[in-house]
Amino acid sequence: MRISTQLLYNNNLHSMQNGAAELGNLLQKMSNGKNIQRPSDDPIGAVQVLTVQRDQAATSQFVDNIGALSDSLDRNESYLTSMIDLQNRMREIVTSAGNGTLSPEDREAYADELETLKDAMVDLANAKDDKGNYLFAGNSTTTAPIQLDGAGNYVYKGDNKTREVQVSDSTWITANSHGEDLFFSGGGKDIFNALDDYVEVLRDPTLSPGNPGFDVEQKSMMASLDDALTSISAAVTTIGGRQNSLSLIETSHQDMMLFNKQLVGEVEGLDYAEAQSRYQSSLVALQVTQESFVKISQLSLFNEM
Structure with missing residues (x-):
């Protein structure tokens, strides 16, 4: 077989280019700490990393959803707890107003305070x-849920729908409580109209405890308070349960994200000691190839004749 000077030259040049490319690849790996720079470096590992990263992105979104939902539930709970505080004071007033020894002026003063509490x-x-967005209007978040109609009665203007937020692949958590359940689900009057009717009775100097007109409204007012307090307290309890679930799910997500991060590191992470050893070996090989190339480029087969 005849071997030309050009063939030796090309082979040496090719070896030198491969060596330089290998060094460049190793330097890139060492600079970013990743053993997989492109899928061809490790096809199976690259697919595994992409799969884990996709799962990681989805889990990260679930964690963001949990954070936003938890904040929203905290806000709902705060307002509902304030409502309970108001109703506890209303109950004290209604109980006291049923005392037959009170003067009309005393009942008028209680009426004033109840009006203020109702507005609150x-x-x-x-x-x-x-x-x-209105918190307790269901999905009609741009509509004030509690309004006065043309006859001066309080009515609910929202809807009875709830919003669900996905917090894991298979779990959705309800994000809101609507006013129909909270204020208008009892068997008697809703708390707002009941307060209006009761205040009117307290302001009537001809009515007092023992009078049928007074006693009927007194009983109706207490029933409305009981209904509202039961509904709102149940909503607060439900929110607490949702928050506990969110906390457990978030902990699970964080554990999985940590595991995924470690897994990606194991698959694509660089063994620096091995990489440094390979780099030194490749550098020596390249230097030898370069020296050979210089000598070969100066030779001709005719020199051996």
Whole structure:
């Protein structure tokens, strides 16, 4: 077989280029700490890393959803707890107002305070989140849930729908409580209209405990308070349960994200000691190839004739 000078030259040049490329690849790996720079470096490992990274991104989104939902539930719980505080004071007043020894002036003073508490209750029921959405209007978040109709009665203007937030592959958590359940689900009057009717009775100097007209409204007012307090307390309890679930799910997600991070590190992470050893070997090989190339480029087969 005849071997030309050009063939020796090309073979040496090819070896030198491969050596330089190997060194460059090793330097890139050492600079970013990743053993897989492209899928061809490790096809199976590259697919595994992509799969884990996709799962990691989805889990990260679930964690973000949990954070936002938890904040929203905290806000709901805060307003509902304030409503309970108002109702506890209302109950004290209604109980005291049933005392037959009170004067009409005393009942008038209680009426004034109940009106103030009712207005505060309406404000809480019409509370908004940081984006201006009504919290207790169901999915009608741009509509104030508690309004007065043309006859001066309080009515619910929201809907009875709830919003679900996905917090894992298979878990959705309810994000809101609507006003129909909270205020208008009892068997008697809702708390807002019951307060209006009761205040009117307290302001009537001809009515007092023992009078049928007074006693009927007194009983109706207590029943409305019981209904509202039961509904709102149940909502607060439900929120607490949701928060506990979110906490457990978030912990599970964080553990999985940590595991995935470690797994990716094991698959694509670089063994620096091995890489340094390979780098030194490749550098020596390249230097030898370069020296040979210089000598070969100066030779001709005719020199041996």
